[in-house]
Amino acid sequence: QVQLVESGGGLVQAGGSLRLSCAASGGTFSMYAMGWFRQAPGKGREFVAAVSWSGGSFITTDYARSVKGRFTISRDNAENTVYLQMNSLKPEDTAVYYCAARRGIGPYLGLGEYNNWGQGTQVTVSS
Secondary structure (H helix, E strand, O other): OOEEEEEOOEEEEOOOOEEEEEEEEOOOHHHEEEEEEEEOOOOOEEEEEEEOOOOOOOOOEEEOOOOEOOEEEEEEOOOOEEEEEEOOOOHHHOEEEEEEEEEOOOOOOOHHHOOEEOOOEEEEEEO
């Protein structure tokens, strides 16, 4: 099992940017596909972005339609960290953001496909 700790959340005005980080420990990070999900008040947890493992010859990413073109997921295997760069933030991006991991190629988009989760970090976008 890998342990995940998110950071970087906060309060930002609409149109602003934030970068979330997720530090992993306890596993071989490069062998894990990683994802970001979010949960707004009163709503279910939803997919945001995912990145494949880095055990192959190339890395692939995937995004929810609502964030494509504004958010970028990336991974740094030397730092055992996955990032979510969020630009042009909107009030509807307000949510608790969760990092997730599972061994495998990926990228995985389904909530149930992940078996390791962080505790979440709050992102609030004011209008």
